Amino acid sequence: METFLQQVINGISQGSAYALIALGYTMVYGVLRLINFAHGDVYMFGAFMGYYLANIPWIESRLGTSAASAVFVMLGAMILSAGLGILIEQFAYRPGRSATRFTLAFWFGVLGAGGGQLVGQTFASVVLGAVVGIAVGAVLEWLGIRPVRQESRLALLIIAIGVSLFLENGGQQAFGADPKFFPQIIPTTSLNIGPLNLDSQRVIVLLVSLALMVVLTVIVQYTKTGKAMRAVSFNLDAAKLMGINTDRIIAFTFALGSALAAAGGILVSLLYPRIDPLMGVMPGLKAFVAAVLGGIGSIPGAMIGGLIIGMAEVMAVGYGQSTYRDAIAFVILVLILLLRPAGIMGKGMIEKV
Amino acid sequence: MGILDVRNCTKRFGGLIAVKALDMCLNQGDLYGLIGPNGAGKTTVFNLITGVYKTDEGSIELDGRTIHRSKPSSIASLGISRTFQNIRLFRSMTVLENVKVARHMRKKQGIVDAIVHTRHLKSEEDEIERDAMQLLKIFNLDARADELAFNLPYGSQRRLEIARALATAPKVLLLDEPAAGMNPQESLELMRLIRSIRDEFHITILLVEHNMKVVMGVCEKIQVIDYGETIALGTPREIQGNPKVIEAYLGGA
Amino acid sequence: MKKWVFWLVALAALAAMESSLRGLIGAYNYQIVILVGINIILAVSLNLINGYTGQFSIGHAGFYAVGAYTSASLVFYGGPAIRGATAFLPQIAQNAVLLLAGIFAAAIAAGIAGWAVGIPSLRLRGDYLAIVTLGFGEIIRVLILNIDAIGGSRGFSGIPQLSNFFWVYLVVLITVVTVHNLVNSSYGRAFISIRDDEIAAEAMGVDTTRYKVMSFVISSMFAGIAGSLFGHYTMYLHPNSFLFTTSFYLIIMIVIGGLGSIEGAILGAVLVTVLLEVFREFGAFRLVNFSILLVLIMIYRPQGLLGAWTLFRPRKAAPAAK
Ligand SMILES: Nc1ncnc2c1ncn2[C@@H]1O[C@H](COP(=O)(O)OP(=O)(O)O)[C@@H](O)[C@H]1O
Numbered sequence: 001m002e003t004f005l006q007q008v009i010n011g012i013s014q015g016s017a018y019a020l021i022a023l024g025y026t027m028v029y030g031v032l033r034l035i036n037f038a039h040g041d042v043y044m045f046g047a048f049m050g051y052y053l054a055n056i057p058w059i060e061s062r063l064g065t066s067a068a069s070a071v072f073v074m075l076g077a078m079i080l081s082a083g084l085g086i087l088i089e090q091f092a093y094r095p096g097r098s099a100t101r102f103t104l105a106f107w108f109g110v111l112g113a114g115g116g117q118l119v120g121q122t123f124a125s126v127v128l129g130a131v132v133g134i135a136v137g138a139v140l141e142w143l144g145i146r147p148v149r150q151e152s153r154l155a156l157l158i159i160a161i162g163v164s165l166f167l168e169n170g171g172q173q174a175f176g177a178d179p180k181f182f183p184q185i186i187p188t189t190s191l192n193i194g195p196l197n198l199d200s201q202r203v204i205v206l207l208v209s210l211a212l213m214v215v216l217t218v219i220v221q222y223t224k225t226g227k228a229m230r231a232v233s234f235n236l237d238a239a240k241l242m243g244i245n246t247d248r249i250i251a252f253t254f255a256l257g258s259a260l261a262a263a264g265g266i267l268v269s270l271l272y273p274r275i276d277p278l279m280g281v282m283p284g285l286k287a288f289v290a291a292v293l294g295g296i297g298s299i300p301g302a303m304i305g306g307l308i309i310g311m312a313e314v315m316a317v318g319y320g321q322s323t324y325r326d327a328i329a330f331v332i333l334v335l336i337l338l339l340r341p342a343g344i345m346g347k348g349m350i351e352k353v
Numbered sequence: 354m355g356i357l358d359v360r361n362c363t364k365r366f367g368g369l370i371a372v373k374a375l376d377m378c379l380n381q382g383d384l385y386g387l388i389g390p391n392g393a394g395k396t397t398v399f400n401l402i403t404g405v406y407k408t409d410e411g412s413i414e415l416d417g418r419t420i421h422r423s424k425p426s427s428i429a430s431l432g433i434s435r436t437f438q439n440i441r442l443f444r445s446m447t448v449l450e451n452v453k454v455a456r457h458m459r460k461k462q463g464i465v466d467a468i469v470h471t472r473h474l475k476s477e478e479d480e481i482e483r484d485a486m487q488l489l490k491i492f493n494l495d496a497r498a499d500e501l502a503f504n505l506p507y508g509s510q511r512r513l514e515i516a517r518a519l520a521t522a523p524k525v526l527l528l529d530e531p532a533a534g535m536n537p538q539e540s541l542e543l544m545r546l547i548r549s550i551r552d553e554f555h556i557t558i559l560l561v562e563h564n565m566k567v568v569m570g571v572c573e574k575i576q577v578i579d580y581g582e583t584i585a586l587g588t589p590r591e592i593q594g595n596p597k598v599i600e601a602y603l604g605g606a
Numbered sequence: 607m608k609k610w611v612f613w614l615v616a617l618a619a620l621a622a623m624e625s626s627l628r629g630l631i632g633a634y635n636y637q638i639v640i641l642v643g644i645n646i647i648l649a650v651s652l653n654l655i656n657g658y659t660g661q662f663s664i665g666h667a668g669f670y671a672v673g674a675y676t677s678a679s680l681v682f683y684g685g686p687a688i689r690g691a692t693a694f695l696p697q698i699a700q701n702a703v704l705l706l707a708g709i710f711a712a713a714i715a716a717g718i719a720g721w722a723v724g725i726p727s728l729r730l731r732g733d734y735l736a737i738v739t740l741g742f743g744e745i746i747r748v749l750i751l752n753i754d755a756i757g758g759s760r761g762f763s764g765i766p767q768l769s770n771f772f773w774v775y776l777v778v779l780i781t782v783v784t785v786h787n788l789v790n791s792s793y794g795r796a797f798i799s800i801r802d803d804e805i806a807a808e809a810m811g812v813d814t815t816r817y818k819v820m821s822f823v824i825s826s827m828f829a830g831i832a833g834s835l836f837g838h839y840t841m842y843l844h845p846n847s848f849l850f851t852t853s854f855y856l857i858i859m860i861v862i863g864g865l866g867s868i869e870g871a872i873l874g875a876v877l878v879t880v881l882l883e884v885f886r887e888f889g890a891f892r893l894v895n896f897s898i899l900l901v902l903i904m905i906y907r908p909q910g911l912l913g914a915w916t917l918f919r920p921r922k923a924a925p926a927a928k
């Protein structure tokens with residue numbers, strides 16, 4: 001019985017991490033009707049940012065293993081990842097939707113930086129490469145190469161897959177392909193609650209995730225921006241007509257989702273400290289499954305879906321075949337969608353003919 | 354018993370009752386009008402008859418066969434075809450191909466025929482094409498057979514929808530506001546066409562139309578519904594003088 | 607041209623090329639040519655579901671895996687018996703019989719898998735269908751990981767090498783001709799009508815359920831055959847070759863080329879396979895290049911490189927009968 005309860009706690013903490021990632025999927029899907037396949041990689045990026053922040057010598061020596069250092073690392077990584085989310089939206093998804101500039105300059109700059117690193121291995125060569133790339137891109141754009149208006153959702157989806165591949169492989173190049181070990185930024189102790197023996201990390205993961213979900217709910221339900229987000233989700237064109245700056249709201253949605261994913265990345269890294277540039281692939285996919293399970297576009301749905309998947313995985317590993325672990329999320333998905341084609345919280349609508 | 358028999362049909366969307374205990378009976382060769390204010394439930398009746406929506410209560414029979422539990426494609430092959438209020442042509446196909454799709458269900462091509470492109474298939478394809486071109490000619494669309502349907506002007510798209518519906522060789526043809534968006538001249542011509550189709554193809558036609566002139570001019574029997582319920586049934590003359598009908602139109606619109 | 611003449615010439619040309627190609631271009635390039643061929647089969651067949659029928663499937667790797675493993679196990683375990691039964695034939699004919707048996711089994715097994723996935727998926731639309739097909743693909747992969755008789759997570763080794771340029775490109779030809787003929791028949795029009803407007807298609811008597819399942823089944827059968835050819839070329843299979851990323855690459859191929867066009871799928875398959883090889887010397891930077899290129903193509907040419915352009919025009923309309 002104790003082990004069962006302990007498993008339940010483990011399941012909830014694993015599930016709340018999935019839920020944090022799933023929220024980003026569901027919010028982006030809400031505003032753009034896009035499966036943002038790059039989202040799992042933002043989670044990876046968040047974990048790496050946390051890793052580098054925690055290893056800044058000044059932080060290590062001043063704050064060490066303390067609540068302050070944990071908060072610094074967490075918030076820092078969330079902000080950096082939010083920035084990444086905004087960049088992705090601006091340079092990959094927005095061109096073709098709104099008139100944007102410097103798309104070519106941006107991507108050529110990235111290419112140049114990568115090429116510079118490959119050739120010179122120094123900071124200067126990276127910068128030089130980036131500058132050359134930006135210049136070339138800017139000139140091409142000046143010559144009149146412009147994005148085509150995006151009417152195909154499929155093309156957008158391929159862009160998302162492209163960005164995902166980019167982050168995974170860019171991550172391997174920038175961070176190195178070998179796994180790294182996430183530092184212990186909060187002390188580990190055992191908590192005994194009655195017969196239960198819990199380690200503090202899990203409890204913190206659980207509490208922080210819940211707190212973030214509460215914060216998100218407040219933002220979405222009660223702030224002006226949150227209301228605008230819901231309006232854009234409901235009907236983008238109508239929201240635009242009503243004077244909402246939809247591009248700003250979409251960028252905000254990406255920032256919010258990416259920050260949550262980064263938080264998820266750090267929380268999971270507290271439990272499983274091994275991090276590598278491909279760590280986002282499977283959790284990202286499962287979080288997406290969680291979002292679909294809950295009814296994509298629905299925020300409470302994403303939370304419930306995350307918890308279901310996390311719980312099922314932990315139970316299956318604890319009581320059954322761990323080799324089937326990666327299939328469990330999908331089996332649940334298939335079963336639930338066959339019963340409820342629009343997900344648990346999704347509304348089934350009869351198409352008006 | 355008529356060729357198309359709708360009995361006591363009800364359809365709800367959440368709390369809204371779109372069609373309420375509706376009866377309707379068409380006899381072979383009828384040119385039957387279904388009218389009513391906007392939102393009265395006319396399109397929903399079409400969707401129930403063609404199986405796009407399932408009835409909540411009641412039954413629908415075609416030639417004595419129960420059809421309200423069948424899927425739309427089976428109902429189509431049993432002999433009911435339709436046009437849509439919001440034009441639903443196949444947008445990536447040419448005018449001719451649109452008609453061919455509908456014709457195809459009357460032929461049986463084996464998959465092996467299709468893959469190997471046998472001689473049998475070729476002769477059948479030619480036949481389908483001949484039939485399709487013939488239909489297009491009737492609707493004056495043969496000159497534009499190879500254009501994308503999507504590029505046709507609005508009125509021609511409406512006519513193409515009727516041609517496509519006829520290609521399935523229906524017993525009963527349902528037309529949902531075929532004259533919508535046409536000018537008076539075009540509407541008049543369309544009405545003449547509808548009557549001649551009925552006579553030449555020996556089919557039964559159920560017509561939903563907002564243009565009263567058109568409906569009164571072409572239909573022999575008219576049923577008026579409001580809020581999903583029948584409020585009048587009779588000849589155009591009877592309907593025109595019916596106070597309930599006048600009330601529904603004046604009060605509703 | 608008479609059909610049988612075409613096939614006779616094709617067979618002769620393929621046989622001639624098989625005997626000289628490796629010497630001409632070297633073993634490394636030969637292998638790339640084979641991979642290109644296998645990817646063409648996969649892309650052209652996937653295009654049937656995604657491009658023509660308009661159903662968004664990203665689980666093609668699963669059917670590819672089913673075919674690869676079915677054929678490999680049949681030949682691995684049943685090979686000696688089949689060779690015994692055909693001992694009177696020369697070696698090369700024995701190999702052909704073995705490969706054809708494998709291909710046949712692969713097509714059947716993958717077709718059944720396609721049917722099993724197609725039926726339940728019919729209730730789902732758009733992104734829901736996409737994620738479920740992806741899920742099925744992953745479930746298949748995890749199942750394979752757990753079957754010890756076919757190597758499990760160690761991978762399946764010791765598969766006899768039976769396929770080569772001749773067989774791969776013979777199947778490429780068959781796939782292209784089949785899909786081309788199919789989409790230019792009433793079946794193709796039915797598929798496209800579903801893509802364009804499912805409700806109108808049903809109203810015109812197109813049994814959309816039947817045609818969707820049919821396109822799933824046909825498409826998976828070809829994926830299965832591609833799997834068989836792959837396993838009998840590389841002589842080793844590992845579940846990681848059939849990750850969902852493989853399905854992603856196939857989707858990329860058909861979208862880059864231009865969805866709903868056979869030429870587009872072929873171009874996409876060639877381009878993606880060759881690009882990935884060309885960039886190989888850059889290490890991790892290879893996929894950085896590739897992914898940025900992909901993003902840029904989709905931003906600047908979302909309809910794909912070829913768009914709806916097609917080399918083989920369907921027959922012109924006949925004049926109306928008088
Ligand atoms: N799929 C649907 N979901 C919800 N409500 C619907 C749907 N289809 C029709 N309705 C409602 O049913 C009523 C009747 O609609 P309709 O049959 O289209 O009217 P008409 O064709 O007579 O103008 C309307 O109030 C409409 O909003």
Ligand SMILES: [Mg+2]
Pocket residue numbers: 395396397438
């Ligand atoms: Mg209507």
